[in-house]
Each structure stands twice: as structure tokens, then as C-alpha cells.
Amino acid sequence: MLSLDGVPTSSLFQVCNTPHSGRAAFATRSIPANTVIFRSDDLTLSVLLREYRREVCAQCFMYEHGRDLKIRDQAVGFAFCSEQCQVKWQADTGDVGIQAWTAVEKLVKLRSKEDSEMVDADLPRPSRKDITNAWNSVEAQANLIRIARQEFRVRVHLNGAAEVHTNGDVQVTKQHRKALQKALLNLINPDIMSFCVSGLLWIFNKPEERERVIRLAADPTPYHSVDDLRFFTTSYLHLLAIMPLPLLSLVTTENIFTLSSRDSHNSFGIRSLEDEGSEFFGYGCWPAASYFNHSCSPNVEKLRVGRTWEFRAGKDIEEGEEVCITYLSGEERKLSRGKRMGTLRKNWGFECQCERCEVVL
Numbered sequence: 225m226l227s228l229d230g231v232p233t234s235s236l237f238q239v240c241n242t243p244h245s246g247r248a249a250f251a252t253r254s255i256p257a258n259t260v261i262f263r264s265d266d267l268t269l270s271v272l273l274r275e276y277r278r279e280v281c282a283q284c285f286m287y288e289h290g291r292d293l294k295i296r297d298q299a300v301g302f303a304f305c306s307e308q309c310q311v312k313w314q315a316d317t318g319d320v321g322i323q324a325w326t327a328v329e330k331l332v333k334l335r336s337k338e339d340s341e342m343v344d345a346d347l348p349r350p351s352r353k354d355i356t357n358a359w360n361s362v363e364a365q366a367n368l369i370r371i372a373r374q375e376f377r378v379r380v381h382l383n384g385a386a387e388v389h390t391n392g393d394v395q396v397t398k399q400h401r402k403a404l405q406k407a408l409l410n411l412i413n414p415d416i417m418s419f420c421v422s423g424l425l426w427i428f429n430k431p432e433e434r435e436r437v438i439r440l441a442a443d444p445t446p447y448h449s450v451d452d453l454r455f456f457t458t459s460y461l462h463l464l465a466i467m468p469l470p471l472l473s474l475v476t477t478e479n480i481f482t483l484s485s486r487d488s489h490n491s492f493g494i495r496s497l498e499d500e501g502s503e504f505f506g507y508g509c510w511p512a513a514s515y516f517n518h519s520c521s522p523n524v525e526k527l528r529v530g531r532t533w534e535f536r537a538g539k540d541i542e543e544g545e546e547v548c549i550t551y552l553s554g555e556e557r558k559l560s561r562g563k564r565m566g567t568l569r570k571n572w573g574f575e576c577q578c579e580r581c582e583v584v585l
């Protein structure tokens with residue numbers, strides 16, 4: 225169950241503030257091991273990494289040991305395990321969403337030979353100032369592109385195909401069209417583009433739920449590297465140039481930054497269900513599941529069932545005890561205290577305050 229502001233409510237736990245680790249869930253009564261304490265099926269945005277697009281169903285994330293799935297939709301660039309999943313995906317994505325994914329796929333295919341890999345070096349993350357400067361540096365070009373797109377609005381309007389509002393006073397010149405063409409020449413990182421499209425479509429399709437993401441813990445410096453930040457700013461310009469017109473007003477630096485800053489501290493990896501989740505297909509943000517803090521000796525285990533996360537007590541939990549999952553992968557759990565803390569600091573940006581880490585032997 226969810227309260228109005230998206231914080232999960234349950235007869236078994238409640239979400240409260242803590243002195244050192246933000247909000248957390250606490251058991252409101254004793255919970256026997258193996259009890260399902262919560263299910264979260266409120267996936268907002270998700271990224272299916274490009275290298276897994278043929279093998280993992282875009283709807284239910286089903287994976288058959290690396291075999292290509294039977295149904296592939298070349299236009300949008302996703303594969304499905306069944307017609308049922310494809311139909312559900314199309315209904316949830318909507319016509320504007322299908323147009324958006326088709327535009328991205330067309331662009332990515334045109335530019336597929338480029339090397340858009342990022343170097344995962346241990347360089348410092350861009351600071352708040354770096355981030356503000358990077359977004360400011362593309363805003364003038366962004367505004368020119370917006371005006372260039374007005375021209376399409378006018379054309380669409382004159383063709384009578386759709387009722388749109390135009391800014392009739394602005395003259396579209398060569399300078400505007402050049403800004404748009406220049407944006408399309410930037411290098412592409414298809415996974416970062418997918419992140420932005422998935423998030424913007426979610427805001428478009430469910431505007432009333434935007435607040436639920438905004439209330440999540442925010443990371444003010446969500447970019448891993450200078451490359452990562454640059455791919456976000458260039459994706460912004462690309463999307464302004466290619467997104468279907470009904471989505472254009474949502475393609476803003478504010479929306480894209482908000483999505484990154486919430487995703488950074490709240491997303492769940494979408495992994496294979498066997499081999500201790502050794503295959504990493506991508507990630508997604510399930511707001512209702514984002515109030516469980518991390519522990520290096522968790523009392524709750526999470527399991528993905530299709531698009532839903534199921535949370536089950538891994539041991540008996542006493543009334544008043546904090547209900548915690550682990551943010552570490554199977555292998556990472558076995559690391560020493562120092563290495564676990566380092567991994568959480570690097571990937572999540574916090575100093576672990578869990579009981580196992582607090583006990584110094």
C-alpha cells in the first residue's frame with residue numbers, strides 16, 4: 225500500500241526519520257522469517273542496456289540465458305518474450321512514447337559505429353559548480369533548437385494534422401536550424417539517452433506521480449564522471465532536436481537533472497535471476513521500494529518477480545527493529561568492512577552506519 229505522498233504504508237512497518245541515515249522503515253510488530261513484507265510494482269523509469277536489448281524482454285525483463293527473444297520490434301529497438309508483453313508495453317508507452325523511442329532508435333542506428341564508451345576511471349565526480357556550468361553552457365543552443373522546432377509546429381499546424389500552440393512572433397532563421405543540425409552531430413550514449421527518454425515519458429504519461437519521485441533522497445552530484453555529465457547535456461540537446469512535439473515542453477534541464485539526482489540514490493539494478501544476478505541488464509527506479517535503508521547484514525531479502533520487487537523477511541524481525549535490505553551484490557557482501565564501506569561510498573555516496581559496520585572488533 226502507498227500513502228498519498230508515495231511513502232509505503234504497511235501493517236508490518238512504518239517509515240520514520242532517523243538521526244543519521246534519512247528516513248528508514250521500522251517493524252511495527254514482530255515479523256516471522258520468510259514473511260512477505262512488501263511488494264513494489266511502481267516502476268517509473270528504467271534503462272535496459274543496449275547490449276541486452278535483444279535478450280531481455282522490455283516489459284517483464286525475462287531472460288533466457290542469452291538467447292535472442294522471439295519478438296523484436298526493430299522500429300523501437302526492443303524485444304519481447306510474448307505478444308502479451310509487447311501489447312502491454314505498447315499500451316503503457318502510448319503513441320507519443322512509441323514515436324519517441326522510434327526517433328531515438330533511428331538516430332542511434334545512424335550513429336552506431338561511433339565509440340561512445342565512457343572510461344570508468346577513479347576520477348573525481350563533477351562538483352555542483354561543474355554541473356551548473358555544464359548545464360548553463362548548453363542553454364543558449366537549447367533555446368535556438370526550441371525555436372527551430374517551432375517551425376515544425378507551424379508546419380504541422382498548417383497541415384491541419386494537429387492542434388498546437390505556436391509562438392508566431394519568432395522568426396526561424398538559419399542560425400536556429402544550424403543549432404539543431406549541430407546538436408545532432410554530438411556523440412551519442414544510447415543508454416543515457418534511454419534513461420532520459422524513459423524518465424520524460426513517465427512524467428508525460430503520469431504527471432500526477434511526479435511528486436513521488438521528487439520526494440526521494442536526492443544526490444546533488446549524480447554524475448559519475450565528466451564524460452557522464454557531458455553525455456547528459458548532449459542528450460538533452462539531441463532530445464530537443466528529435467522528440468515528438470507533445471514531449472518538447474518536458475525536455476528541460478530541470479526535469480533531466482531531477483531524474484538523475486533521484487535515480488542516483490534510489491535505483492535498483494535489474495539483474496539475471498540466476499547465478500547470483502551475475503548479468504546486469506540495466507536499472508530502474510521504484511519509488512515505493514526506495515525507503516528501505518542498507519545494511520551489510522540485512523534482515524530483508526529482495527527478489528525481482530518480473531517488474532515487481534518482493535521483499536521478504538530473511539530472519540525473525542523484532543518489533544521496533546529497522547527493516548533493511550542490502551545494496552551490495554552477492555560477491556560484494558563477502559568483502560571486508562573497509563572494502564564494503566568503500567564500495568558504498570563510491571557507488572552510493574554514503575558512509576555506512578549499519579550495525580555490522582558500526583561494530584569495531
Ligand SMILES: C[S@@+](CC[C@H](N)C(=O)[O-])C[C@H]1O[C@@H](n2cnc3c(N)ncnc32)[C@H](O)[C@@H]1O
Pocket residue numbers: 244245246247248440441489490514515516517518519572573574575576577578
Ligand atoms: C534508497 S535511499 C533509502 C531511504 C533514505 N534514507 C531516505 O530518506 O529516503 C538511500 C539513501 O539512504 C541513506 N542510507 C541508506 N542506508 C544507509 C546506511 N546503512 N548508512 C547511512 N546512510 C544510509 C543514504 O543517504 C542513501 O543514499
